Amino acid sequence: MKEIKPPKKPLIYYYVVILIVVMLLNTFLFPAILRHSIKEVDYGTFLSMVDQGKVKQVQIEDDYITFSPKSGDVVYKTGTMNDPELVNRLHKANVNFSKVIPKESSPLINFFWTWVAPILIFMAIGQWLTKRMQTRMMGGGNGFSFGKSNAKVYVESETGITFNDVAGQDEAKEALQEIVDYLHNSKKYVDIGANIPKGALLVGPPGTGKTLLAKAVAGESKVPFFSMSGSEFVEMFVGMGAARVRDLFKQAKAKAPCIVFIDEIDAIGKSRNSSMAGGNDEREQTLNQLLTEMDGFEPDKGIVILAATNRPETLDKALLRPGRFDRRVPVELPDLAGRESILRVHARKVKLADDIDFNVIARATSGASGADLANIINEAALRAVRLGRNKVKQNDLEESVETVIAGYQRKNAVISMKDKLTIAYHEIGHALVAAKQSHSAPIHKITIIPRTSGALGYTMQVDEKETILMTKEQALDKITTYMGGRAAEEIIFKTITSGASNDIEQATKIARSMVTRFGMSDEFDMMALETVNNPYLGGDTTLLVSAETASKVDVEVLRIIKTCHQNAKMILQNNIDKLHELTKYLLEKETITGVEFMDILSGKELELI
Missing domain, CATH: 1.10.8.60 (Helicase, Ruva Protein; domain 3)
Structure with missing residues (x-):
């Protein structure tokens, strides 16, 4: 049953409760505490203490007498009596005494301090708390100040990051270094008539260091650096995003020269063609204001806009035209x-x-x-x-x-000997097929220890050199290597298992790319059959052909996979003895290196330790 929570009481409810409690304390408890601090005695005790010289000071009021002893901190109180000799007694005992003339207190003043003042104090506290809540929730002090940008302002000493802390992005650093140099020495650019780009767009996959580069610019530039995320502009209140853009650029103009950095700009910069019917939504208003603000200052003002995104294909064309984001800085995966x-x-x-x-x-x-x-x-x-x-x-x-x-090792995983044997033959099948081909990367490690990612074992290959292009022969060898595990199961156990699911997925992706994107099929030659929608986030593709041609693509992909599958089985059947020998060694040691694998494959006998 779904739990139904009682509705929360409004904030004024708690204010009223606290106010009533304080008034009750002020009326009953505090006066009682004050009364307990004064000790009451009878009039005879007072006279005895005066005659014995124990009284230091006396205050006489209309209804009572208070007096302090010469020793101790206790204050005594007694009632007044019709005693004409009291003044003589006090003179005789050398006691300081005085008559307190009562002041007439105004009922209005008493009412103010007892009732009105506490109410005003709690109203002030309530206003302060409400203001704090609005500031946290809406980014402004009250309902009329939602447009504050709340941009974080950095200077060199606060970021602590420079270009020395950014590695593997030399081209991006060179492009941004020119902007930093312009902010430091703008005169040499002005003298030659050059205008620095108004904006630079950092584009690349997640995790490549786009935000780190922006922080390094802050550390190098030694000028104010405004940092804000694109999602911070758009909130639930219509018009707030545009107001925040105006406020951000107002601050930037006041502190020029400076740098403004907008992270994940695709949150507000998506193409307006993708909007719903009508198109006048909050995000579009924010984008329009950003475009207007970028046109509203000259390049020589010293304001440079940096933005980062991993979805450049979704950005509005007006945002990318010269005069706005003039420079596109790729921040790719490192070599x-x-x-x-x-x-x-x-x-x-x-x-x-x-x-x-x-x-x-x-x-x-x-x-x-x-x-x-x-x-x-x-x-x-x-x-x-x-x-x-x-x-x-x-x-x-x-x-x-x-x-x-692949995740952490599952050291406590319980695997039966039959499954362990199947996994060992499967992994050696991959490694043996790869080693017997001329376009495969060398074997680095083979293991049958399961991992938390779900892998029951894996074969790691490491290229000796960095490769940028992939030939058709290399692609076919990759697919054949993926087929090696299933082929070993078929040859040895005359059956197949679910352990090749990831191999099948990866092999199909490569085969499909060969046909649709790489032009590595004789059937379709160099015809483009699909396009990549987002190269930086997942690489989703869209077919560009008819349903009839798509069916032919599937047939061609299947042909490539079947051919590679047969080649893998042939390699293993021709090296069946080495398949058994390597599997036995892997089963005993559970993890072997590429050097051990190649030694056994070349005929060396290794001792089991």
């Missing part, structure tokens, strides 16, 4: 040298052993982003701590690569 330099940057604060080889790790992480590489360094440091070491070793880095790719 081999870039990955190695990124690893070194993130390893500065980590204690490393002397034999660390970052090149090996860089070659094993092809396609990794800067964020992935930072995570690998951190995982290696955590592993070293878990094992009780104070330095990171090479095997920590290698294990962290596998952790990021």
Whole structure:
């Protein structure tokens, strides 16, 4: 049954309750406490203490007498009597005394301090709390100040990041360095008649360092740096986004020269063609205001707009025209040298052993982003701590690569010997097929230890050199290698299992790309059959052909996969003895290196330890 929660009471309810409690305390409790601090005695005791010289000071009022003893902090109180001799007694005992003349207090003043003042105080507290809540929820002090941009302003000393902290993006740094230099030395650009770009758009996959580059610009420029996310402009109130854009540029103009950075600009910069009917929604108003503001200042004002996105194809064309975002700065996945330099940057604060080889790790992480590489360094440091070491070793880095790719080892997983044998033949099938082909990457590691990602085992291949292009032969060899695991199951066990599901998926993707995008099919030659919608987020594709041609594409893809499958079975049947020998060795050790694999394949006999 769904729990039904009672509705929350309005804030004024709690104000009224607190106000009543304070009034009751003011009326009953506080006077009672004051009364308990004064000790009441009879008039005879008062006279006895005066005669004995114990009284220090006396105050006589109309209804009572208060007096203080010479020793102690207690104040005594007694009632008044018709005693004409009291003044003589006090003179005789050398007591200081005085007559208190009562002041007539106004009933209005008493009413004010007792009732009106507490109400005003709590009303002021309520207004302050309401203002704080509006500030947090709506970004403004009250209902008429929602348009504050709330942009974070950084200076060099606050970011602590410079271009030295950004690695693997030399081209992007060079393009942004020109902007920083213009902000420092604008005169040499003005003298030659050059105008610095108004805006620069940082484009690339997630995790490649777009935001880090913007922070590095803040550290290098030494000018005010306004940072804001695109999603912060658009909220529930109509017109707030446009107002925030106006306020942001108003602040920027007041502090020029400066840099304005808008992260994830696609939140407000999507093409207006994609809007709903009518098109006059809040996001479109915000975009229109941004376009107007970017046209509203001259290049020599010293205001530079930086923006970051991983969905450039969705941005409005008006936003990308010259005069707005003049320069597009690609921030792509790093190459081999870039990955190695990124690893070194993130390893500065980590204690490393002397034999660390970052090149090996860089070659094993092809396609990794800067964020992935930072995570690998951190995982290696955590592993070293878990094992009780104070330095990171090479095997920590290698294990962290596998952790990021395939997850942690499932050391307590219970796998039957039959399934373990099937997994071993499956992985050796991959490795043996790859080793017997001329266009496959060398084997780096084979393991049958299950991982938390769901992999029951895997074969890792690492290219010796960075490759940018993929030939048709390399693509076919990749598909054939993926088919090696299923082929080994068919040859040895005369059956098939579900363990090849990921292999089938990856092989199908490559075969389909060969036909539809790479022009590697004789059937369709160089005809474009599909297009990539978003190269930075998932790479979703859209077919450009008719249903009849799509059916022919499926037939051609199936032909490629079947051919590679048969080739994989042929390779394994021709090397059946090595398949058995390598599987037996892997089954005993559970994890073997590429060197061990190649030694056995070349005929060396290795002892089981």
